[in-house]
Amino acid sequence: MAISKQGLVIGATAAMLTAFAVNISGIYSPGKAFFKESPKQLVDEVWQVIDRSYVDGTFNQVDWQNIRKEYLSRTYTTKQDAYKAIRQMLEKLEDPYTRFMDPEEFKSLQVETSGELSGIGIQIAPDEKTKRITVIAPMEGTPAAAAGILAKDIITKINDKSTQGMNINEAVSLIRGKPGTEVNITILRNKQQRQFRVKRAKIELHPVRYSYQNSPNGGTGYIRLNQFSANASSEMRNAIKDLEKKNVAGYILDLRSNPGGLLYSSIEIAQMWLDEGTIVSTVDRRGTKDLEKANNRALTDKPVVVLVDGGSASASEILSGALQDNKRGVLVGTKTFGKGLVQSVRSLGDGESGMAVTIAKYFTPNGRDINKAGIKPDVVLELTEKQKEKLVSDRTKVGTPGDPQYDKALSVLTKQIAAQRSPRAEAVR
Incomplete structure (x- = not known):
């Protein structure tokens, strides 16, 4: 596997800097209009990316062929239906690093590569064992760091919404927002609940x-x-x-x-x-x-x-x-x-969404x-x-x-x- 400068990511979290996403080659050639009119084709595209590239040939003991039959037998009337199905399909792999990004999430990822983002400056990921959303690290010099959020803190609520069963994309979406607005984060640390009200900001990234x-x-x-x-x-x-x-x-x-x-x-x-x-x-x-x-x-x-x-x-x-x-x-x-683990970030055929796959x-x-x-x-x-x-x-x-x-x-x-x-x-x- 040749290591390219594009698209290979080894960050621990969903909210992570990446290279600008690369296009998928050799899987589909229809134009963007085709995918917009056929959301089912987008579901199948994601399935095929996993089928060809995923690091584990057993797909973490999941019958991947049967998954295709299950999800392609459904009717999808909108892209949102397809997006929801794709997330469900990828969750069956039980790999927090292989994930789908809707247009807003994918655009945010690309914005981050420019060295600037809007949010509180925090990296999060599901804990490998408990699956609870856990802080990997606050970025230095950001609102999260200034507020006192620490690595290993468990996020139990975001704006009073429980994170129990919440996927990482939803958590990131709730935490991010326009500069100047606030987000309420409830943290579990050493069996004690702590409340942090953090003002979002535009964050320049100097590594x-x-x-x-x-x-x-x-x-x-x-x-x-x-x-x-x-x-x-x-x-x-x-x-x-x-x-x-x-x-x-x-x-x-x-x-x-x-x-x-x-x-x-x-x-x-x-x-x-x-x-x-x-x-x-x-x-x-x-x-x-x-x-x-x-x-x-x-x-x-x-x-x-x-x-x-x-x-x-x-x-x-x-x-x-x-x-x-x-x-x-x-x-x-x-x-x-x-x-x-290493991930590859790819844009998808609708021209708007993307995915990261562990390769x-x-x-x-x-x-x-x-x-x-x-x-x-x-x-x-x-x-x-x-x-x-x-x-x-x-x-x-x-x-x-x-x-x-x-x-x-x-x-x-x-x-x-x-x-x-x-x-x-x-x-x-």
Whole structure:
């Protein structure tokens, strides 16, 4: 399976940045008018995309041929009828990442790729076990983060509407809205209900922020990567180059609460840190394996410590897994989210709607399947609830000595730098 720069997504959530959707090729050729007049054809198109591309040839133990008979035997008078049937059909796969997007949802997805969206700045997904709608991470600097919503919070109500049995698309639709309007979010955290009234805003997405920080063994380059969006690799390249000019002694790469994004973005960024070695392998349902490797174009060979947590998902896990397996970086924090699946985003034949379909699994360089398992850091440091809330209430402390996980990362980095300078010294993890 060749990895393309278009349409391949490994974000953990439905509300996720993606590349601009690609057209389906080789399935249907009728014009848009045909699909508008024949909503049943749209249902069949989605069925065929799954039939040809879905990662699991057993379709998660679903009789996919029988599903086609069931849904094509129905009468559809409007596209809305078809949309509803498509959602029902895809839900039978029990794969939260394979989903249908109506025109409004699909347009929103494309708007996000421009680096701007309207909402509260939150990533959500159904919990793998409970199916409850769960916060993966609030985006840094957004209304959700400012309000105090945290990773792992369970959303029980949106505007007083229960989320029990609600699909992810409906939840996203209720949370999003025009800038300046408010949404009421009810959260379950540590068995306690909490209410958050959050004002929606227009959110500009800048995936990288960085700074030069003084430290005992020379300057430290601190880089925080929030998302693997289309412009993440160029911003990361600029950050590393600028910090190299300042002659930093080492780096702290902060991937905490980074829910993922584009597959090619994670590969390009890994190549900036790795001079050689495998970055990731992907395997489709036919067993076709594709390897992505470093290209001898690393921008730095300085020591690097990577901060991760339960909100570090997907593309974050590819990058951190590549650095860990190649012994290029030391991971500090808590176990990552655990999403080892790749989606392809496609536009559909009506010219308005789209879908995301899981097409492959990915593995770390050492062959680890991290789906549902996550990646365990080399140095584990769990924040207390009080410490988490303190950082949420004052985001300026993130990535500073007031951040306990940053403090630990700096301590580990200091030992790494000392070990590099003294051949007889041993790096301590």
